[in-house]
Amino acid sequence: xxxxxxxxxxxxxxxxxxxxxxxxxxxxxxxxxxxxxxxxxxxxxxxxxxxxxxxxxxxxxxxxxxxxxxxxxxxxxxxxxxxxxxxxxxxxxxxxxxxxxxxxxxxxxxxxxxxxxxxxxxxxxxxxxxxxxxxxxxxxxxxxxxxxxxxxxxxxxxxxxxxxxxxxxxxxxxxxxxxxxxxxxxxxxxxxxxxxxxxxxxxxxxxxxxxxxxxxxxxxxxxxxxxxxxxxxxxxxxxxxxxxxxxxxxxxxxxxxxxxxxxxxxxxxxxxxxxxxxxxxxxxxxxxxxxxxxxxxxxxxxxxxxxxxxxxxxxxxxxxxxxxxxxxxxxxxxx
Numbered sequence: 001x002x003x004x005x006x007x008x009x010x011x012x013x014x015x016x017x018x019x020x021x022x023x024x025x026x027x028x029x030x031x032x033x034x035x036x037x038x039x040x041x042x043x044x045x046x047x048x049x050x051x052x053x054x055x056x057x058x059x060x061x062x063x064x065x066x067x068x069x070x071x072x073x074x075x076x077x078x079x080x081x082x083x084x085x086x087x088x089x090x091x092x093x094x095x096x097x098x099x100x101x102x103x104x105x106x107x108x109x110x111x112x113x114x115x116x117x118x119x120x121x122x123x124x125x126x127x128x129x130x131x132x133x134x135x136x137x138x139x140x141x142x143x144x145x146x147x148x149x150x151x152x153x154x155x156x157x158x159x160x161x162x163x164x165x166x167x168x169x170x171x172x173x174x175x176x177x178x179x180x181x182x183x184x185x186x187x188x189x190x191x192x193x194x195x196x197x198x199x200x201x202x203x204x205x206x207x208x209x210x211x212x213x214x215x216x217x218x219x220x221x222x223x224x225x226x227x228x229x230x231x232x233x234x235x236x237x238x239x240x241x242x243x244x245x246x247x248x249x250x251x252x253x254x255x256x257x258x259x260x261x262x263x264x265x266x267x268x269x270x271x272x273x274x275x276x277x278x279x280x281x282x283x284x285x286x287x288x289x290x291x292x293x294x295x296x297x298x299x300x301x302x303x304x305x306x307x308x309x310x311x312x313x314x315x316x317x318x319x320x321x322x323x324x325x326x327x328x329x330x331x332x333x334x335x
Contacts, residue, residue, distance in 0.1 A: 036279035049088025097271035111319035137237035179260035186258035218301030
């Protein structure tokens with residue numbers, strides 16, 4: 001009987017050994033899936049929650065091409081439009097946090113939408129910040145028929161005739177709209193808002209003289225300014241834009257506390273391994289710091305700026321608090 005028990009124990013140990021041997025080859029593979037060194041092994045997707053051709057989309061494509069070369073895998077840009085960016089955000093929020101799906105977010109999706117829309121989740125918890133990679137400052141442009149060559153001259157006209165002058169926007173609650181609201185508070189003027197469904201129609205009506213001014217990205221405005229179809233009075237950023245260096249900031253022109261604009265950043269679904277996030281953030285900053293990428297972004301009206309995940313989180317939170325206050329004070333609603 002004892003010999004029989006010994007044989008059974010030996011068989012049991014052999015069976016356990018074979019089972020362990022069968023699992024062992026899988027262990028390094030599982031570990032590599034979480035390791036930056038073993039990633040990526042297939043194409044990566046960047047979800048852009050806006051239509052192709054805008055500042056956020058163009059910046060995303062400039063980054064995706066360069067990251068694809070660095071990683072040795074394709075980086076696919078997937079445009080998922082609708083509801084002010086919420087449709088695309090939902091896609092990424094529900095994606096597997098395995099490092100193969102990312103959100104190209106901006107100030108609207110991450111810092112403004114939570115105060116304007118009823119969302120089924122908290123963006124602050126649904127996404128993990130990776131890196132900001134471009135600022136998109138706005139240019140304040142007016143129709144050349146308006147007799148104002150400087151911000152002070154326009155402000156004087158607006159103060160003399162409250163509610164006479166109009167400003168266009170690409171839509172209620174968007175960052176161009178909120179930038180104009182911040183400007184009104186800082187300058188002490190009252191303007192009439194004329195919202196459009198997109199920046200294109202707003203720009204067309206401004207040049208036709210149907211509205212008087214707007215804040216829009218330098219990408220959208222620089223060509224018209226150079227051709228004389230629009231007049232740029234200032235940029236909304238804290239510093240002058242390298243894409244429009246001759247145009248002063250609002251602060252330089254005596255309008256303090258009016259800085260605003262957008263930015264473009266990379267975010268991952270919550271739960272994505274931090275080691276992978278840190279690696280991608282470092283890769284993004286490395287690319288943004290190259291002369292090639294800097295020139296490409298500046299040519300599109302953007303200002304290159306790579307950050308750490310922590311820095312991006314601070315930017316999101318700071319802008320969220322600021323725009324939330326503006327939305328509440330100015331009574332802004334979306335349809």
